[in-house]
Amino acid sequence: MDYDLSKPQKMLQQSVREFCQRQCPLEKVREIMETETAHDPELWQGIADQGWIGLHLSEDHGGLGLGLVDLAVVAEELGRGCLPGPFLSTTWAATLLSKCGNENLASKYLPELCEGSKIATVACFEEEAGWAAEEYTTVKVTDSGEGVQLSGSKQLVGDAGVADLMIIAARGEMGLTLVLVETSADGVSIVATPGIDATRKLYEVKLDNVTGVVLATGAQARQALIESQQVGNVAVCAELVGSMQWMLETTVEYAKTRKQFDQIIGAFQAVQHKCADMLLDTESSRSAALYAAWALTEGTDDADRAVSIAKLFCADAAQRVGGNSIQAHGGIGFTWEHDLHLFYKRNKSNEFLFGDATFHREHVAQIAIGAA
Amino acid sequence: MDLNLTPDEQSFRDELRAWLKVNVPEEYDVQRGGEDSTEYWQYLRDWQKKLFDGGWAGVSWPKEFGGRGATPIQQSIFLQETIAAGAPEHLGVIGEGLVGPTIIVAGTEEQKAKYLPRILSGEDVWCQGFSEPNAGSDVAALGTKAVRDGDDWVVNGQKIWTSFAQGADLCLLLVRTDFEVPKHKGITALLVDMKSPGITRKPLRQMSGDSGFNELFFSDVRVPVADQLGPTNQGWKICITALMNERTNLGSSMFTFFDQAIDGLLEHARTRKRNGKLLSECPLKRQKIGQAVADLEVYRLNIARALSRLQRDSTPGPEGSMLKIYWSEMYQRLAQASMEILGDVSQLKEFDGGDWVYRYLRSKGSTIEGGTSEIQRCILAERVLGLPKSY
Ligand SMILES: Cc1cc2nc3c(=O)[nH]c(=O)nc-3n(C[C@H](O)[C@H](O)[C@H](O)COP(=O)(O)OP(=O)(O)OC[C@H]3O[C@@H](n4cnc5c(N)ncnc54)[C@H](O)[C@@H]3O)c2cc1C
Numbered sequence: 001m002d003y004d005l006s007k008p009q010k011m012l013q014q015s016v017r018e019f020c021q022r023q024c025p026l027e028k029v030r031e032i033m034e035t036e037t038a039h040d041p042e043l044w045q046g047i048a049d050q051g052w053i054g055l056h057l058s059e060d061h062g063g064l065g066l067g068l069v070d071l072a073v074v075a076e077e078l079g080r081g082c083l084p085g086p087f088l089s090t091t092w093a094a095t096l097l098s099k100c101g102n103e104n105l106a107s108k109y110l111p112e113l114c115e116g117s118k119i120a121t122v123a124c125f126e127e128e129a130g131w132a133a134e135e136y137t138t139v140k141v142t143d144s145g146e147g148v149q150l151s152g153s154k155q156l157v158g159d160a161g162v163a164d165l166m167i168i169a170a171r172g173e174m175g176l177t178l179v180l181v182e183t184s185a186d187g188v189s190i191v192a193t194p195g196i197d198a199t200r201k202l203y204e205v206k207l208d209n210v211t212g213v214v215l216a217t218g219a220q221a222r223q224a225l226i227e228s229q230q231v232g233n234v235a236v237c238a239e240l241v242g243s244m245q246w247m248l249e250t251t252v253e254y255a256k257t258r259k260q261f262d263q264i265i266g267a268f269q270a271v272q273h274k275c276a277d278m279l280l281d282t283e284s285s286r287s288a289a290l291y292a293a294w295a296l297t298e299g300t301d302d303a304d305r306a307v308s309i310a311k312l313f314c315a316d317a318a319q320r321v322g323g324n325s326i327q328a329h330g331g332i333g334f335t336w337e338h339d340l341h342l343f344y345k346r347n348k349s350n351e352f353l354f355g356d357a358t359f360h361r362e363h364v365a366q367i368a369i370g371a372a
Numbered sequence: 373m374d375l376n377l378t379p380d381e382q383s384f385r386d387e388l389r390a391w392l393k394v395n396v397p398e399e400y401d402v403q404r405g406g407e408d409s410t411e412y413w414q415y416l417r418d419w420q421k422k423l424f425d426g427g428w429a430g431v432s433w434p435k436e437f438g439g440r441g442a443t444p445i446q447q448s449i450f451l452q453e454t455i456a457a458g459a460p461e462h463l464g465v466i467g468e469g470l471v472g473p474t475i476i477v478a479g480t481e482e483q484k485a486k487y488l489p490r491i492l493s494g495e496d497v498w499c500q501g502f503s504e505p506n507a508g509s510d511v512a513a514l515g516t517k518a519v520r521d522g523d524d525w526v527v528n529g530q531k532i533w534t535s536f537a538q539g540a541d542l543c544l545l546l547v548r549t550d551f552e553v554p555k556h557k558g559i560t561a562l563l564v565d566m567k568s569p570g571i572t573r574k575p576l577r578q579m580s581g582d583s584g585f586n587e588l589f590f591s592d593v594r595v596p597v598a599d600q601l602g603p604t605n606q607g608w609k610i611c612i613t614a615l616m617n618e619r620t621n622l623g624s625s626m627f628t629f630f631d632q633a634i635d636g637l638l639e640h641a642r643t644r645k646r647n648g649k650l651l652s653e654c655p656l657k658r659q660k661i662g663q664a665v666a667d668l669e670v671y672r673l674n675i676a677r678a679l680s681r682l683q684r685d686s687t688p689g690p691e692g693s694m695l696k697i698y699w700s701e702m703y704q705r706l707a708q709a710s711m712e713i714l715g716d717v718s719q720l721k722e723f724d725g726g727d728w729v730y731r732y733l734r735s736k737g738s739t740i741e742g743g744t745s746e747i748q749r750c751i752l753a754e755r756v757l758g759l760p761k762s763y
Pocket residue numbers: 269499500501502503504505507508509510532533534535536585737738740741742743744745746747750763
């Protein structure tokens with residue numbers, strides 16, 4: 001048993017970290033988040049040139065043929081840098097496209113996504129259905145004989161404002177149907193719905209008789225969607241870990257320099273113990289996130305459970321770490337000027353993405369109780 | 373990264389499982405005599421002897437001292453598998469986990485020859501006499517004193533909370549041998565025969581009802597200088613090594629203990645009813661179940677990561693404090709959540725033989741024993757995060 005990153009993975013970690021520090025320090029993150037789309041084409045191309053988009057996809061599809069632990073390594077560092085832009089959306093869409101079993105479309109679009117010339121996202125969430133694939137009903141799909149038509153709307157679609165392609169989870173005669181549409185197609189309207197995290201924009205997508213191409217239907221669509229969400233969750237958990245790591249380091253640094261009552265505040269146990277709790281939460285989350293990435297790559301029997309456990313644990317831990325971090329900073333931690341809130345807000349949004357802690361606790365309980 | 377067991381680890385586990393299958397004795401019926409009865413202790417000593425004869429005593433000890441030379445991961449497999457197989461509790465936990473490894477590092481050749489084999493065979497049961505009424509977290513402030521008289525140390529003072537002392541043969545005792553120097557520099561470690569004249573044992577009852585720990589009184593107890601462990605006034609360093617070992621040892625075996633508790637909890641949840649519905653149908657109880665399962669799994673993964681690191685870097689570091697905080701606080705959450713899930717009847721002694729009540733109470737000691745949660749957090753803050761000492 002060896003529970004550590006490999007040498008190449010450690011090198012990958014180092015290069016993503018340096019890339020973020022060089023290409024997108026937090027001043028730059030702020031600049032980008034103030035724009036309408038939080039997308040910087042130059043930064044995006046830089047990430048693509050490194051090969052990090054779709055690095056877990058096969059080389060035939062423009063990927064690097066690496067595993068999900070490698071994806072987690074990259075996502076953790078992007079989370080540590082609070083990098084803005086459509087990395088998660090595109091990673092999710094590319095993963096989904098690769099799992100639909102439509103080789104023509106996969107080999108047409110995936111290389112473009114990996115090299116950065118196209119951006120993609122997935123439109124899936126509906127308020128009444130949440131993240132449960134069984135229950136999507138809002139977008140209807142009908143077959144006119146010359147391709148399918150979609151009508152309806154979806155919420156919380158990440159980066160739709162900059163995406164070229166969108167995969168829609170719709171409902172039709174064949175049950176759940178995954179449809180690929182171009183965002184420039186007639187009848188697509190994309191409305192910004194600003195949320196808590198300004199570094200990653202969310203949109204409502206309205207479809208009025210939009211023509212698209214079917215990627216998968218029924219059980220196959222469901223399976224592909226669920227698997228792509230699992231991969232998405234691995235990346236989200238890793239992002240959360242990276243964010244917690246930043247908060248931990250920043251807080252400890254501050255605790256070593258800030259003085260009150262003639263001593264540095266890091267000498268007060270009330271502050272020390274918050275830092276110790278942040279360490280414990282961050283490291284425990286890392287254990288859970290790495291394991292989920294590994295289990296899913298290996299296809300172990302408990303991979304599904306591992307992903308849910310990682311998500312519920314990281315989501316709750318990130319709340320605690322964020323709370324401790326702000327509290328240990330005092331007033332400065334509550335200001336717009338301090339960078340803490342960027343991470344704190346990103347974490348909240350990540351907490352919801354692909355199911356929150358309550359959702360995944362229920363899933364874990366179901367597995368535990370069901371297994372007689 | 374590869375979380376599968378290596379072929380070596382697998383064959384270690386398979387061999388152990390096969391051995392346990394044939395050798396684990398029937399469960400002891402506590403009705404026949406209490407946990408402190410001579411009969412029960414004999415039952416536990418017999419088990420240790422069996423492990424010894426089978427080559428499974430001291431798995432992590434080097435081969436030259438009669439151990440099996442197992443890696444940290446193999447040791448962890450051993451601890452988990454023995455509990456999973458329903459093996460008796462480990463009476464020699466202090467001797468094997470704490471005293472032996474310390475003697476191996478700091479002992480003379482005579483001491484190694486005299487004590488190590490008897491720890492493994494279960495002939496000697498050890499206790500750890502560190503804490504005193506006025507020296508708990510600040511154990512270096514201990515005041516039990518030893519004065520040289522010819523070839524003996526003469527010991528006077530009092531220890532408290534000494535687990536296993538009710539029947540132990542020997543005690544790893546920390547005494548003050550120099551009152552003039554800073555507190556850490558005047559402590560010496562002694563290997564004390566508990567039959568020595570002048571030692572009085574007084575059991576203390578725990579809130580769980582167990583009489584697991586004791587007060588020890590020393591009145592002019594003579595300990596030969598040959599039984600001093602390590603150099604005079606170097607006992608603190610030795611004590612730290614011992615405490616580090618204690619933390620790593622406590623971790624792995626707890627996993628299986630909690631795992632079995634959750635299995636029991638799930639079994640009830642699937643079959644017992646409340647308000648006309650199965651417990652497992654209540655959404656709130658399901659949330660608690662999901663959390664308990666997740667907490668334990670993350671603990672398993674934390675252990676695996678720590679073991680993997682230990683395997684690479686060989687000496688246990690302050691990260692052990694992380695595991696200690698995690699499992700002891702999880703134990704309390706698990707015990708609390710379990711009783712909430714099971715409901716009113718779980719308070720009865722007849723319900724699962726009082727297991728849930730026991731866990732609920734016993735877990736309160738876990739955040740105190742082996743260094744309190746507060747002290748562990750200070751250790752993390754200082755030694756891992758580099759914050760200044762607060763005391
Ligand atoms: C089940 C059990 C078994 C035990 N077995 C043994 C044994 O076999 N041998 C042995 O020698 N001892 C044993 N102990 C004793 C144990 O090690 C001590 O109880 C423990 O170290 C705490 O010491 P104390 O009880 O004197 O509490 P104190 O040290 O008085 O602590 C009281 C409270 O103050 C807090 N506190 C103390 N100092 C600080 C500080 N600097 N900063 C912040 N908070 C602080 C503590 O965290 C605690 O909450 C056992 C204890 C238990 C509960």
